[in-house]
Amino acid sequence: xxxxxxxxxxxxxxxxxxxxxxxxxxxxxxxxxxxxxxxxxxxxxxxxxxxxxxxxxxxxxxxxxxxxxxxxxxxxxxxxxxxxxxxxxxxxxxxxxxxxxxxxxxxxxxxxxxxxxxxxxxxxxxxxxxxxxxxxxxxxxxxxxxxxxxxxxxxxxxxxxxxxxxxxxxxxxxxxxxxxxxxxxxxxxxxxxxxxxxxxxxxxxxxxxxxxxxxxxxxxxxxxxxxxxxxxxxxxxxxxxxxxxxxxxxxxxxxxxxxxxxxxxxxxxxxxxxxxxxxxxxxxxxxxxxxxxxxxxxxxxxxxxxxxxxxx
Amino acid sequence: xxxxxxxxxxxxxxxxxxxxxxxxxxxxxxxxxxxxxxxxxxxxxxxxxxxxxxxxxxxxxxxxxxxxxxxxxxxxxxxxxxxxxxxxxxxxxxxxxxxxxxxxxxxxxxxxxxxxxxxxxxxxxxxxxxxxxxxxxxxxxxxxxxxxxxxxxxxxxxxxxxxxxxxxxxxxxxxxxxxxxxxxxxxxxxxxxxxxxxxxxxxxxxxxxxxxxxxxxxxxxxxxxxxxxxxxxxxxxxxxxxxxxxxxxxxxxxxxxxxxxxxxxxxxxxxxxxxxxxxxxxxxxxxxxxxxxxxxxxxxxxxxxxxxxxxxxxxxxxxxxxxxxxxxxxxxxxxxxxxxxxxxxxxxxxxxxxxxxxxxxxxxxxxxxxxxxxxxxxxxxxxxx
Numbered sequence: 001x002x003x004x005x006x007x008x009x010x011x012x013x014x015x016x017x018x019x020x021x022x023x024x025x026x027x028x029x030x031x032x033x034x035x036x037x038x039x040x041x042x043x044x045x046x047x048x049x050x051x052x053x054x055x056x057x058x059x060x061x062x063x064x065x066x067x068x069x070x071x072x073x074x075x076x077x078x079x080x081x082x083x084x085x086x087x088x089x090x091x092x093x094x095x096x097x098x099x100x101x102x103x104x105x106x107x108x109x110x111x112x113x114x115x116x117x118x119x120x121x122x123x124x125x126x127x128x129x130x131x132x133x134x135x136x137x138x139x140x141x142x143x144x145x146x147x148x149x150x151x152x153x154x155x156x157x158x159x160x161x162x163x164x165x166x167x168x169x170x171x172x173x174x175x176x177x178x179x180x181x182x183x184x185x186x187x188x189x190x191x192x193x194x195x196x197x198x199x200x201x202x203x204x205x206x207x208x209x210x211x212x213x214x215x216x217x218x219x220x221x222x223x224x225x226x227x228x229x230x231x232x233x234x235x236x237x238x239x240x241x242x243x244x245x246x247x248x249x250x251x252x253x254x255x256x257x258x259x260x261x262x263x264x265x266x267x268x269x270x271x272x273x274x275x276x277x278x279x280x281x282x283x284x285x286x287x288x289x290x291x292x293x294x295x296x297x298x299x300x301x302x303x304x305x306x307x308x309x310x311x312x
Numbered sequence: 313x314x315x316x317x318x319x320x321x322x323x324x325x326x327x328x329x330x331x332x333x334x335x336x337x338x339x340x341x342x343x344x345x346x347x348x349x350x351x352x353x354x355x356x357x358x359x360x361x362x363x364x365x366x367x368x369x370x371x372x373x374x375x376x377x378x379x380x381x382x383x384x385x386x387x388x389x390x391x392x393x394x395x396x397x398x399x400x401x402x403x404x405x406x407x408x409x410x411x412x413x414x415x416x417x418x419x420x421x422x423x424x425x426x427x428x429x430x431x432x433x434x435x436x437x438x439x440x441x442x443x444x445x446x447x448x449x450x451x452x453x454x455x456x457x458x459x460x461x462x463x464x465x466x467x468x469x470x471x472x473x474x475x476x477x478x479x480x481x482x483x484x485x486x487x488x489x490x491x492x493x494x495x496x497x498x499x500x501x502x503x504x505x506x507x508x509x510x511x512x513x514x515x516x517x518x519x520x521x522x523x524x525x526x527x528x529x530x531x532x533x534x535x536x537x538x539x540x541x542x543x544x545x546x547x548x549x550x551x552x553x554x555x556x557x558x559x560x561x562x563x564x565x566x567x568x569x570x571x572x573x574x575x576x577x578x579x580x581x582x583x584x585x586x587x588x589x590x591x592x593x594x595x596x597x598x599x600x601x602x603x604x605x606x607x608x609x610x611x612x613x614x615x616x617x618x619x620x621x622x623x624x625x626x627x628x629x630x631x632x633x634x635x636x637x638x639x640x641x642x643x644x645x646x647x648x649x650x651x652x653x654x655x656x657x658x659x660x661x662x663x664x665x666x667x668x669x670x671x672x673x674x675x676x677x678x679x680x681x682x683x684x685x686x687x688x689x690x691x692x693x694x695x696x697x
Contacts, residue, residue, distance in 0.1 A: 059538055060696055060697055061697055082540060083541045089532070091535075093535050096531070107540070
């Protein structure tokens, strides 16, 4: 990421902090997002993802820190940022008592688009909502609401999309369609910052950042983040995994034990210590041990456990 | 979860009804306690309103402002004025020198009574001509005018006691001609129907906009709205203007019914009435909108509206004579748009007043509207901080 000129950077913030009622929700957060990339923003609930996104689009004022969004200062030029950014809120925030068409026309008018009815019709068509244009937004199913919300925030041709958990509670098919749309938009040159806690969605991003308890813990491409974790993982399958998990948990060198279907993931940050810890069970009959690459989920759960130790 | 089977669900027991009711009751109390503003209002509303109205309201008003047109300076004239003041109903605040000025003061509502002592009055009395003394009353509010007018009978005797007039005690030496202007039949309907126009408009307009911002916050649409390039003034005007039309329609209906069914006249200009009614509607909408930027939820917005509505009814001169209230209550009343609109609507409909008569109230309405709008724009939070 270093060496990218300001023209290629969509988001560039340093040291952002925000507290609510004495509780620090975001702490000293710095990040850079390249133009035209899909940047995944991951982290557990309450980790400060929404707060960070709101600071980026001027909905919240940072207590500390500074930076630019599309080249505009996030403190002083919120108006200019708002014109160029589409923000999709976590909770559906279009007017439930307006129809699909009326919602889209409202957005088009607000942004001063030349022909709002036409723009709304075109967008409804693009979203596959042509047949439902007259339906009230509140009556749409979860997946369609999501599509409509995405349509509304892409309607004024923004340069940056901020999507806050856009696929929460949406079925897998709708989620896949949604991601195809996001990739199509990025292909057109749009920068997309998307928060999620689905690991499979993280893999669809060009770059990811992991945030927990308000701290940015890791960032880079998926393989970079996995490599940075220096985690060693074994997959164990066989009999009585529940007993094994109980035995291994808490042993020095074993940082994490997690069941994955019919197998168990056993991970540690120190390879030698991990090997020593599992040695007594290594050759036990009925257990198959296999070295495995840690999954992104292993990495994140480890990061979260570690950050809990550090910050709580 | 596995332990649940050991205990039968408590709702099935004989006391299920009370237990569930109790659960609901506890929850409601907790929520009520969290909403501090509502809690404060539960205590504040009755205390404030009782103190306010208990002291302010007076149905037999005293010391009502009166003007005098003195066309001769005589001892008898002055005794009569003195006697009138002694009834405690009248207070002479202006002395004018022409009939035009006299009429103008009544039209603009600056005085409720006018007394004219004609030229050569004293001499006519001495001669035994039984001249007439004119007392003109603004009878648009019959309550305010009637007790003062009924006191006039005693005045003749009191005034003459000072002047040692000796004559036929059976026939008084002069007559007082009371003239109830604008509402000669003292019909309270003529007073109340125009008043209702203002009261109904206050109530409906306030509530239309009082919920507008809190509703957006509670439904979550505010977050989207704030992320879009729109300014607080634009949000405000966009939310107020549609209801100006609604209010105008409503005013037309009320005034139409007043004229057609209740026979209330429109003596003045209908256009002026329409214009100033629109101003009043916009003022109320602005105040309602301001409440919605101050309240944290819809319940609070409703409570604020009620807290504004009650004094509007009681202190504006709608139910009780405005000029009969103590000075401090009148000052409070001057801050309410309804006070000014009542003067406007009664004056235009019953007295046929024109804009120059009403400029004070028009300016006051404009001022209140701009004040409310300014507060609203500054109170509107542009971020979610």
